[in-house]
Amino acid sequence: MHIDLSGKTALVTGSTAGIGFAIARGLAASGAEVVLNGRGEARVDAALAKLKQAMPNAKLRGIAGDVGTVEGCNDLVTALPEVDILINNAGIYGAQDFFEISDEEWSRYFEINVMSGVRLSRAYMQGMLKRNWGRIIFISSESGLNIPTEMIQYGMTKTAQLAISRGLAKLTSGTGVTVNAVLPGPTMSEGVEVFVKDLARQNKQSEQEAAANFVKQHRPGSLLQRFADVGEIANMVVYVASKEASATNGAALRVEGGIVDTIA
Template structure:
């Protein structure tokens, strides 16, 4: 199977590093015209330069804080239409439930949930009018295995999975598909930074910390390791393709078998 996205426009939010960057790279290599986003112009410019070295596709970027209505409006103004929308932007971080204040809950809600709601509400209308489109929400296995150390984060990932399913129903009978992607622990920039800090603090190698993290925190993992951003991106690129035309309203798991159910 050869995936070709020539002539398709894609927006990948939160794509200056990690999973988002890998998705942008995968879409670009398949021929899509890709718009990267990040909160600062310098990060966006660096990502554009890096991606242009890896692909000959047309690459551009928009700097905006998508955790705000103003930031989403700025992206929409700069890119009024798209064929593929990947709602990847998100934040995470462990915090004791009893010490997680209202402001933290609201921030996670605004960034992880409302960014995708606002952008999908706009871009899905154009996709419906053209009768073709792909929308994806980056959820997580934490949507199903709510982590006790990040209840506020798990809640947002459950929410975007619910929104994804509902929006797919809203667009029933069209050639616009909507899916949630559920990665597990992935060797993204944020996770590597967190594990590197743990390795430095405990005087162990990063490899040993990674292995212990999976064994202690995700013992049900079948692959017994962190996934790579590229492994997650492969699923996203497929779900964005013409070949995935009958895949919609789904929760597509790329979590290495952590969730111990077959459904």
């Protein structure tokens, strides 16, 4: 199967590093014109330069803006009025004691992880429906199904994304537009690499041992028994964004290495 996204414009929020950057790279490699996004100009410019160096012929743009705010979303839509593919990837996470999470922190997680995707989908989806083609993909998490006790505020946002993506998919009935969610599991992004290196130093292990032990201890149900690579997550997203995935709609697609212990 050859995925060709030539002539399509894709916006990937939170794409200056990690899974978002890998998704942007995968979409660009498939011929799409890709718009990278991050909160600051410097990080967007650096990511853009890195991707251009790796893919000199790729069609790339960068737009800085904090999609966790109303103003940031509005500015982004003003700069980019239409897209064919929207990847709602921007998000934050972090371990916190439930009894110490303030109302403001709950709201911050909801604004960044949930409302960014709501606002951008609202802005771009009607154009997709009029053109009778489009892809909206929410980057959720296995934590939306297996709510982690150390990150309840994060798990809540990832469950919300599943509800929103399914509801939006119902609005596409009979059209060429699809809305799906992709659920990664533990993934070796830049932030996780730093965490694993620190863990290895603390336990006097190699980084490979530290990573493997972490998965066994904290995700014992993993069939993969390792962290996924960001490229493995991106591969699923690129497929779902393709013309070939036209019959996949309203789905929660798991790329979590078999952690979720259910058939459906």
